[in-house]
Amino acid sequence: DVVMTQSPLSLPVTLGQPASISCRSSQSLVHSDGNTYLNWFQQRPGQSPRRLIYKVSNRDSGVPDRFSGSGSGTDFTLKISRVEAEDVGVYYCMQNTHWPRTFGQGTKVEIK
Amino acid sequence: VQLVQSGAEVKKPGASVNVSCKASGYTFTASYIHWVRQAPGQGLEWMGWINPKSGGTNYAQKFQGRVTMTRDTSISTAYMELSRLRSDDTAVYYCARTGDLDYWGQGTLVTVSS
Numbered sequence: 464d465v466v467m468t469q470s471p472l473s474l475p476v477t478l479g480q481p482a483s484i485s486c487r488s489s490q491s492l493v494h495s496d497g498n499t500y501l502n503w504f505q506q507r508p509g510q511s512p513r514r515l516i517y518k519v520s521n522r523d524s525g526v527p528d529r530f531s532g533s534g535s536g537t538d539f540t541l542k543i544s545r546v547e548a549e550d551v552g553v554y555y556c557m558q559n560t561h562w563p564r565t566f567g568q569g570t571k572v573e574i575k
Numbered sequence: 576v577q578l579v580q581s582g583a584e585v586k587k588p589g590a591s592v593n594v595s596c597k598a599s600g601y602t603f604t605a606s607y608i609h610w611v612r613q614a615p616g617q618g619l620e621w622m623g624w625i626n627p628k629s630g631g632t633n634y635a636q637k638f639q640g641r642v643t644m645t646r647d648t649s650i651s652t653a654y655m656e657l658s659r660l661r662s663d664d665t666a667v668y669y670c671a672r673t674g675d676l677d678y679w680g681q682g683t684l685v686t687v688s689s
Contacts, residue, residue: 500674500675502675502676504619504676511669511679511680511681511682512611512619512669512671512676512679513679514675514676514677514678514679517675517677518675523677555618555619557619557676559674559675562633563621563635563636564621564674565621566618566619566620566621567618568618569618569619
């Protein structure tokens with residue numbers, strides 16, 4: 464199975480400051496169809512996960528533009544340009560290029 | 576799009592549990608339904624999918640032989656049955672739509688305890 468490794472696992476941030484989460488895969492996530500199936504999810508406390516980003520950099524409808532995704536191959540990043548209080552939660556990357564789809568361990572974002 | 580799951584369950588070890596996921600707001604047979612679980616304080620674990628149109632399924636190796644995913648197209652509902660429950664099956668079970676998991680249900684807590 465493809466191993467997804469996130470860092471850091473805990474990320475204390477100051478309101479209004481940027482935050483960055485890394486996600487590395489044990490194999491390239493480029494599919495034979497040319498797409499890279501790497502998604503990011505946000506899970507606020509007590510809520511279901513919510514998809515933020517799909518195929519590396521495509522923001523879902525309703526997701527604030529302070530969230531952005533980037534990367535290629537095996538190295539991916541989720542950035543929050545200016546953290547707000549509502550961004551507190553756990554963020555997961557997930558690949559579905561290879562079977563079975565696998566998730567990163569999660570990165571907990573909290574306010575300092 | 577909405578996915579509404581059945582309520583919390585408490586089961587004894589060795590029993591089975593059946594969780595439902597009722598879809599609305601889109602054509603049920605047009606998108607796969609996936610099941611993902613989350614043990615208390617832990618991360619997300621993919622269990623498998625069902626194709627509502629054909630009934631075809633694909634299960635993670637870890638759950639093969641213990642999980643059965645079915646659907647009833649007449650009521651736009653998918654089901655996930657997990658058998659031979661153990662204490663480490665205690666988790667919140669989510670259904671989610673499509674391969675990219677674009678919409679999620681609210682989750683169903685399954686507690687396995689003697």
